[in-house]
Amino acid sequence: LMVWLRRCTHYLFIVVVAVNSTLLTINAGDYIFYTDWAWTSFTVFSISQTLMLAVGATYYLTFTGVPGTATYYGLIMTVYTWVAKGAWFVLGYPYDFIVTPIWLPSAMLLDLAYWATKKNKHSLILFGGVLVGMSLPLFNMVNLITVADPLETAFKYPRPTLPPYMTPIEPQVGKFYNSPVALGAGAGAVLSVTFTALGCKLNTWTYRWMAA
Numbered sequence: 288l289m290v291w292l293r294r295c296t297h298y299l300f301i302v303v304v305a306v307n308s309t310l311l312t313i314n315a316g317d318y319i320f321y322t323d324w325a326w327t328s329f330t331v332f333s334i335s336q337t338l339m340l341a342v343g344a345t346y347y348l349t350f351t352g353v354p355g356t357a358t359y360y361g362l363i364m365t366v367y368t369w370v371a372k373g374a375w376f377v378l379g380y381p382y383d384f385i386v387t388p389i390w391l392p393s394a395m396l397l398d399l400a401y402w403a404t405k406k407n408k409h410s411l412i413l414f415g416g417v418l419v420g421m422s423l424p425l426f427n428m429v430n431l432i433t434v435a436d437p438l439e440t441a442f443k444y445p446r447p448t449l450p451p452y453m454t455p456i457e458p459q460v461g462k463f464y465n466s467p468v469a470l471g472a473g474a475g476a477v478l479s480v481t482f483t484a485l486g487c488k489l490n491t492w493t494y495r496w497m498a499a
Contacts, residue, residue: 300493301347305360308339309367316372316386318431326467329431332388333424333471334478340364340390341419341479344397345411345486350493354402361394384434389426393419397483408487416483420475424468 315332318325343364344357365387372385396418397411404410 296493296496297350300350301360301363304343304346305363306367308343309364309371312336312339312364312388313368313371316368316388316427316430318386319384319434329424329428329467330470330474333427333467334474336388336390336427337393337420337423337475337479338482340393340423341397341416341482342486342489344394344419345415345483346489346493348397348401349408349411349487349490352406354398354406357394357397357401358391361390364390386431386434389430390423392426393423396422412480412483412487416480417476419483420477420479421472423475424471428468 312332312335315336318329318332340361344360347360348354348357350356368387372387375385376382397415400415400418401407401411404414
């Protein structure tokens with residue numbers, strides 16, 4: 288019975304965590320829509336994406352104890368997000384403007400840290416957390432600069448959820464304009480250690496709940 292219960296709980300939790308992670312980061316690729324503060328939003332979104340990836344992937348990875356599951360978790364988030372962004376394409380947004388955050392390389396680094404340290408949770412938290420935090424903004428900036436004519440496209444397709452008075456009129460220089468990747472990676476390197484530790488702690492709590 289306990290094996291059955293643990294297995295069902297495991298799949299239930301991973302679906303709940305992955306779905307909610309995706310929902311919370313579904314607009315995290317929309318940096319260019321915030322034309323006035325594009326790089327500021329990039330920095331903030333980098334941290335939010337790092338949070339959801341690190342917590343969920345670490346939870347799933349330590350739950351199964353099998354290196355590779357963090358990458359699988361990142362793949363789940365990516366697929367969910369592509370499905371959601373597909374609705375944008377239907378609404379008329381150009382295909383080369385739909386930006387999906389890149390989680391997979393960072394999730395792969397998390398798996399690598401877990402495997403290379405022989406499944407040491409403390410090393411996973413320290414090394415894996417830093418690797419995820421530093422890499423995610425870098426990969427997402429590479430993703431972002433592939434967008435064709437971002438400002439022109441953003442003005443042509445203002446956010447449908449914004450009221451008219453909030454539609455960008457003229458791009459302003461944001462506070463973090465000069466170095467969004469450095470700021471995102473710097474903050475992520477510090478915060479991701481805490482995020483990864485939380486993922487491990489969630490795993491502990493889950494096992495305690497199932498064993499009760």
